[in-house]
Amino acid sequence: MDDSNPAIQFDERGQCNCCRDALARRPSEWWPGPEGEMRMAQLVEHLKERGKGQTYDAMIGLSGGIDSAYLAHLASRQHGLRLLAVHVDGGWNSEPAVANIESIVRGLDIDFHTHVIEWHEMRDLQVAFLKAAVLNQDMPQDHAFFATLYRTAARFGIRDFLSGVNFASESIVPPNFGYPSIDGRHIRAIHNLFGKSSLESYPIMGVWEYLWMTRARRQLTIHRPLNFIQYDKQSAQAQLKTIYGWRDYGGKHSESRFTKFYQDIYLPRKFGFDKRRLHLSSLIVAGQMTREAALAELSEPPITEQQIKRDIKFVAKKLGVTPTELIELVDAPARQHADYPNNLHLFNASRDLKTLLRASFTRGKQ
């Protein structure tokens, strides 16, 4: 990490509070040994027991990224769980992402459900968020994902969600950073202020539905099975390649072309933040990368000038603005999420929720 965030402090050994915190959490969050095997066996047995008489034992999300795909392989092929895989299509899927989802769904022969968000609504909401100039621009995509997850679980009577969130590559989360995508009130407020059309089918989870789903019904328990194994993205990808014909598309966070723009261009340019730091620091904490190798990777910019031009052009065209307008939106002064109506106070208690939020925060990092 570096000192670009005032909440990050370094001790006399040059270690920051994020890494110290992650190292302290490690023994209670990640069990890459015999204890992990035992926990995995217990979880599988528990899910099979709960799934008796039901169509599915658990639900997973499939984004087209490695974590969720490997998790599907692990749960279905290795442990024989009956899965329902869920995907939310926000209109930004890349070709490798859909091709890889296809290879996993066909290869494992698991049931698959997609929710397609009406593009004209999605576009209006995303432009509204850009105009709001806030940090979390992935919120329109992520909120739709959470809302769909809960509604699909309720529809199919599923009580357990297997999350691809894992300590090995995602343990580092800086304090006071990010904003919970689950806050439907915030979505509506920003859209009311800056949107042009109405949101009719976009899935907004309001506060009552949220409380009903999470506290009253306790619809979903969230599990993180990748923390029960020696999870290593490189070898996971190699296995997926051999078994399912997974295509290695080289780049990072390529599932959603918007997330790529957000992490490569919007965040560095508007907030001076390079999200690779989180991922690389996590790998160092997990013992899967050396600090020197990480620093060498960071010394290269995440994206070339030529790629920036190309991505700006692509995103602008898709959002129905000119490239100049998009650059103006990126370069406009940043605003705080707290400047807009929100329900942030509601979302601090639940552990499950924190897991989900972490998923959104680090989503797309490969």
Add this chain to the structure above:
Amino acid sequence: MRKRIIPVLLVDQRRRLVKTIGFGPRTYVGDPFNVIRLFNEKEVDEICVLDIDASPLGRSPDLGFLRELASECFMPMAYGGGITAACQCESLNRAGIEKFVLGRSASDLGLVRELASTFGSQATVACVDVANDSKATRHVVQAGRPGVSLNPLDHCKRLEDAGAGEIILQSIDRDGTRNGYDLDLIRAVAPHLSVPTVALGGAGEAIHLAQALHAGASAAASGSAFVFIGRLRAVLVSYPSMLHMDALNDSLS
């Protein structure tokens, strides 16, 4: 020549991509531009875009939208919906559309002749909609001309004689069912035409495409097979590789 595999994209009044079942209930499939880009990267042979609301609403083709779409599209694009005159095809052609699909207006053989003489037969495509009646006899359904019962082969031959360079043979009963083409219909028509027959209606899997080609169609077209996957009919854009199609083809012969 290798037989073609053609995704058919249905566009509605609000420029949304949808897919129907039996020409009826619609499922939203997504943003046409993103879907076209995915097909570009999948190196699709050609694509057919049908505006299913244009003719019923008596509207002309949505030129501005089609120009944008064609400019994004790397593969040859056919378009149908609301074409009633040759002058419209002039503008469509300038917008980058290479083939014109006549559905409802194909009953006007004069228009078929005019398009064929102006743009050539290769650009003139007739879409023939076929349904089973109560006695399971197949007949051509012509919107706006109920009660006129036509035999599919006779009708296709007339279109061919008028200059249509390609016939899309569509089964209404199979539309959106995803359980396979009406192979008997293909067998009854395709071998007797000298122009290519494009099978449409009923495909859900790559094997169905191979079956249509095996039954004599020159090309297999589908909406569902390239946008849905699995038992739950989940939206996911896909396109079979040449290798996969060759393997399926070998398994049939």
